[in-house]
Amino acid sequence: MTFTGEVPVRRLGPGGPEVPVFALGSWNIWDRMEPEDRRALIERAVEAGTAFFDVAYYNMGPHAEASRTDLLFGEAIRELGLDRSRYQLCGKLWLWEYPRTGFAEQMDVSLERIGAAGADPGSFETVVVGDFMGDIDIAQVVRDVQLEIDRGSFASWGVNNWPAEALQLALDTAEAEGLTAPSFAQLKYGLVRRSMAEGEFYGKWFADGTLALQASDAFEGGILVGKLTPGRKIGADVGGIRERIVAAYPRVAEIAASFGATPAQLGIAFCLANPATANVLFGASSVRQLDDNLGAISLLAREGAERIREATAELWLDREVRADGVWAPPAA
Template sequence: MPASPFPRPLGPGGPLVPPLALGSWNTWDRMSEDEAVAMIHAAVAGDAGFFDVAYYNMGPHAENSKTDILFGQALRASGVARDEIVLCGKLWLWDWPAQGFRAQLEESLERAGLDRFDAVVVGDYRDAPDLDRLVADVGELIADGLFDVWGINNWVVGDTHAAFAAAERAGVAAPTFAQLKYSIVRRSMAEGEPYGELFRAGRLALQASDVFEGGILAGNLVPQRKIGADVGGIRERIVAAAPEVARVAAELDATPAQLALAFCLAYPPTANVLFGASRPAQLEGNLAAMRLAAEHGDAVRAAVAGLWLDREVAADGTW
């Protein structure tokens, strides 16, 4: 049996993190507290004890605004110790700097009943932010012990380079990981040359997100809930490709969801894969993806090599 490639660090100087990470978008609000407690226990036991505790009090996702409160309640009820898990918060740019990062972070921590995160992701944007001010604000929060490392979420790669330069000028921490859309069918941003160069150079690790394409690649061809943006306008082609994903998964004695996760885990820059689960059984079924990736990662990626659907989309985040 091949040696496990996990855990991997969350970028240069970052902590070793569980290979699977649970998101909070449309999850904790779709289960009872008992189910949420069971989910947390299953995640910790199954090497998926990385929780994205997003702050959804603003912007286009505000209807999901209670997620951090619900997660915090379930975590306290679970009895799981803080040092058994990794927590990642989110800072949004929709109303920044009018609503500063510190105010966002402190409110999110208070709502969840926490005193700090381990990592934070700075969200995407409509217009390029003032990066000198941004890295200074983030650096101040790190200096105050509110989190240790930070990453970016679907940024144009030129702005990521500018953040590195701004951090060096200011003598503060640069981003160590990139949370990017990445799946069997949508690969250009994570595998394209601009971000690929940063991954190969060891400047960033990848946190893969949107790996199920809103559930389509996991078998739900007509999602009944709001799902992520269709970057590049390829969703109809993704729906058409889903049966082939299911066929390949069956040949590997896996579920489509396990195949989708294993595909991302088998990409060497991947530190972990962020996905949503609203029932403990979903999570427990998906845990087998780690073994599939460790034992058959090359075969998984070869089997779906022809399903890369966004090759024509720019890889630098400009789409």
Template structure:
């Protein structure tokens, strides 16, 4: 296999230094055999990409009670790697919060995955605005107890992210260090909007790019046979139509559509980490090739893709519905 070392970037001012790639995402670990999972983990450790995203999907729109986190735990133990050889990002859900408190969620997640701690966690999205002071305070209690190392937010409205940052700074607490946002060649409104852009430019937050392949649609493999992320802005049909164009441009760069899409995210200096759901070793190898592409093209990918930005009508502050362009 090609010698590749995945570079590392800081996940925001108060976050850890992490590989620029994270493996996992939604129910990834139950889309492969145990042997395939161990092979992916081994290759991730070998290349320096051993940053894994897991969650217990048990509430809100994700009330699936899947075993993906349990399967990851089984695979990581079977791989024989020491805890210091890899990093893990967990999840805290807000849909049933505060009835289901953060401490209970974390203890359940750690027990299911067989881990002693999460290096960081993402505090998930919400239907109604949570008590932000309580959220910041209770996340910090988990940090004080050594159960998590840092935290970030997932697709929050900009105003609520700014409130969480202000509360943490005022109280001398650990603020969120990163924002996990939908970001890709077709979805750029929030991640590149003025508000979040200001927070990224200041160093207050790092960007974790998620849904960067739109559930596999941008890979050119057609209609996904699994549940994928929400279609904010109602642009999915346009994304299907754009996939062949992405493939055409990728050929011009002597790359695959997946490599072009990942390299696009890496070109943004705000991007600290790109999250994807490789469920085959071959997919991981293809994705690692995006690093070679990004190094070779030196920032020229964005110039070839402006016409594929499809969510310009979505509010960059994360407020939906926004005014739809005519």
């Protein structure tokens, strides 16, 4: 299924920017591509109206990889000579070494690395604050985020897989002190993992418009598009259900085929069928993959949200996992 129209835009939560329904991630992406392929993918994203890039410096906590992926992205932007108005950026603020490594330092380093090759990123449109660590002063996080907003580093922010209790404290702090509240949550969400995004805790914030959802890990590191034994580091297996996900792939492929679609198109269309989803973050590493993913828009328009959710209801595998963001293995 191909797509030839215009990529829709949705608002990334209250006070957030309008963004295309696709966001292109950077973890293990730009550093796996040849220079000409990086440029071609960025050009295609701009042409298709989906040039919203999640770009981070991965060198803290479990991501202490001294990755060059952000540097390579900056080089490609410079080589293409793209004006800053033609693309949007979502940055990352890490909590792994916070507050020892503060947000101002992280922003300065990240922006310098993206611009080190000659591009001028200016600032990010928005950022994600994560990964969540215990014993964090959440109220101070909100205040420090506000300092960066006031400094012009970005205009809005979201959270990444925070426990519901911590997010509620952030929302309450922002309201009480007149600060900028998080406008979106980046959560693992897709055909097989739904409990956190659709459960009673995060679900209420999405339902009343307090937050928008940015769906991530929808393909489970490639498993749900047929790469059953990924050869690279992928996201955490929350709830310990990865073996069940691998076993479910043939059914995913079967349902996708019944719609005349690919598994990737089905997975993205499912995410976008949820009205809370502002966009889906994925790691395309070629123009071919991006073009295939674009077909999800046509699939959703043709079949409708209700039919896609009905057809994929059986694929929800983390029903028993706690839905409050404090994850626990499913019951035996």
